[in-house]
Amino acid sequence: MRPRIGYKKLAAVGVAAVVGVASTIALTSGSASAAPVFGYSGYAFGTDVKTGIANSGPQVVSQISCTTDSSRADKNDLATANVNDQAIARTVTTDTHAFNDARGNGVTSNATAADIKLGSLLSLTGAKTTTTAWYKNGNLYYTGSTTFASVKIGNLSVPNLLKAKPNTKVAIPGLGYIVLNRVGGVKTSSGIYSYAQAVVLHATVKNQYIPEGVDVAVLKTRAEITKPAIAMVIGDAYGTKANVDKLVTSGPTSYQATCQGTEGKTIRNAVAEVVIPKVAYVGAVYTTKYGVVGADKASVNFTSHVAGVKVGNLSIGAIESSASAWKTKDGKIGLASDSKVVSVTVGKKVYTVPNKPNQTLEIPGIAKLTFNQVLRQSRYISVNALVIDVYSLNTKVVVGHSAAGVVG
Structure with missing residues (x-):
C-alpha cells in the first residue's frame, strides 16, 4: 500500500502574469511534422477532504498524469481511509488505466470500499464507483456510476438508494446531508473529462466524526482523454x-x-x-x-x-x-x-x-x-x-x- 498522492507575459504563449516567470528559458528544436498524440489522465481516491484541515489530502491514490502511453495503469489499496482520526472507509481499493482498443482511446478509473461508515449515523456497504472517458471516430464520450450492496441511515435500511440516481441528496440527522452517486462530464475544445463520487459527506452540524463545515468525498474517480494534438x-x-x-x-x-x-x-x-x-x-x-x-x-x-x-x-x-x-x-x-x-x-x-x-x-x-x-x-x-x-x-x-x- 502507498498513500501518495499556477505570471510575466511569455511571447510564445501569451499568458498574463501573476508571478513573474524569470528564470532560464531553453528552446529545443524537434520535428515540425510530429504525429498528433492522445493524452490520457485519471485518478481514483479513497477519500478526499475539501477544506484545509489536518490530514486533508487524498488517500488511497491511484493516478496516471497526462501520459501518451495507452498502456499506463496504476492501482492501490489500503485497509482503512481515515478522516479526522475516524475510520471512514474500510478495505479500499483504487485503480486507473488507459486503453487503446476497439472502444477507442480512453481512461477508466475505479474505486471500491467494503464499507463506508459514520458510527450509527450512516452505513454504506459494497460501494463501487467508476468513470470512463473515451474518444472514438472523432467523437467524445463518458460514463459514470456508483452502486452499493446496502444503504442504512440510522437504523433504517433504504434499498431504493442501492443504485441512486445521479446527485441524490439525502439528509443525515446528526451530520447534515450526503450526496450519493455524484457524477458528471465536461467536454471542452480539446477533450473530455468525467468524474464520479460514491458519496460526498457534508457536515453542517457539530458531530464526533467530521468537523462542522467540512466536506469529504469518498470513492472519488476521474477519467480524462484529449483529442489528437501537437503535444x-x-x-x-x-x-x-x-x-x-x-x-x-x-x-x-x-x-x-x-x-x-x-x-x-x-x-x-x-x-x-x-x-x-x-x-x-x-x-x-x-x-x-x-x-x-x-x-x-x-x-x-x-x-x-x-x-x-x-x-x-x-x-x-x-x-x-x-x-x-x-x-x-x-x-x-x-x-x-x-x-x-x-x-x-x-x-x-x-x-x-x-x-x-x-x-x-x-x-x-x-x-x-x-x-x-x-x-x-x-x-x-x-x-x-x-x-x-x-x-x-x-x-x-x-x-x-x-x-x-x-x-x-
Whole structure:
C-alpha cells in the first residue's frame, strides 16, 4: 500500500502574469511534422477532504498524469481511509488505466470500499464507483456510476438508494446531508473529462466524526482523454505537502493538475488555511492553472501562492512559485520557472533570503530551508519555492510547488 498522492507575459504563449516567470528559458528544436498524440489522465481516491484541515489530502491514490502511453495503469489499496482520526472507509481499493482498443482511446478509473461508515449515523456497504472517458471516430464520450450492496441511515435500511440516481441528496440527522452517486462530464475544445463520487459527506452540524463545515468525498474517480494534438501538457501545483520519510502526513493542498489544458482560461483553487498536525500552521493558499492544447500549439502555466508559514518560532512571509512549458508547431519547446519567498524571521531575528536556485539556510535547532528548488528536464520543469526540513520531527514540508511540461 502507498498513500501518495499556477505570471510575466511569455511571447510564445501569451499568458498574463501573476508571478513573474524569470528564470532560464531553453528552446529545443524537434520535428515540425510530429504525429498528433492522445493524452490520457485519471485518478481514483479513497477519500478526499475539501477544506484545509489536518490530514486533508487524498488517500488511497491511484493516478496516471497526462501520459501518451495507452498502456499506463496504476492501482492501490489500503485497509482503512481515515478522516479526522475516524475510520471512514474500510478495505479500499483504487485503480486507473488507459486503453487503446476497439472502444477507442480512453481512461477508466475505479474505486471500491467494503464499507463506508459514520458510527450509527450512516452505513454504506459494497460501494463501487467508476468513470470512463473515451474518444472514438472523432467523437467524445463518458460514463459514470456508483452502486452499493446496502444503504442504512440510522437504523433504517433504504434499498431504493442501492443504485441512486445521479446527485441524490439525502439528509443525515446528526451530520447534515450526503450526496450519493455524484457524477458528471465536461467536454471542452480539446477533450473530455468525467468524474464520479460514491458519496460526498457534508457536515453542517457539530458531530464526533467530521468537523462542522467540512466536506469529504469518498470513492472519488476521474477519467480524462484529449483529442489528437501537437503535444499534451502536463504539470501540477499545490500550496503545501508534508511527509515523514516516505509517509505523507498532510497531502497536497489546493492541488491542481491538467492533461488537456484549460481552454485558455485561468482556473483557481483556494483554501483558507492549513494546519499540519504538530508541525506547522499555513495561511491562505491558492493555486492557478492555464493551458491550451491544439494542432498548432500546446502550452501550460501553473502558479502557487501561500500567505505564510509558521513552524514554532520560525515565521516565513508570503511564498510564490510558477512554472510554464510550451511547444509550437515548428517543434520548438520552452520551459520557465520562478519563485519568491518574502521573508524569514525567528523572533526578532531577520534572515536574508537567498535569491538563486537551490540555496539553503540553516536555522540552528529548528530547520533547514531550501529555496527555489528546481528540477529541470528536456521537456519538464518543477519548482518548490521552499522546502522546510524540521529537525525535531524528521518532517519535510514542501511549500509553493509548481510544475509544467509537454509530452509528445
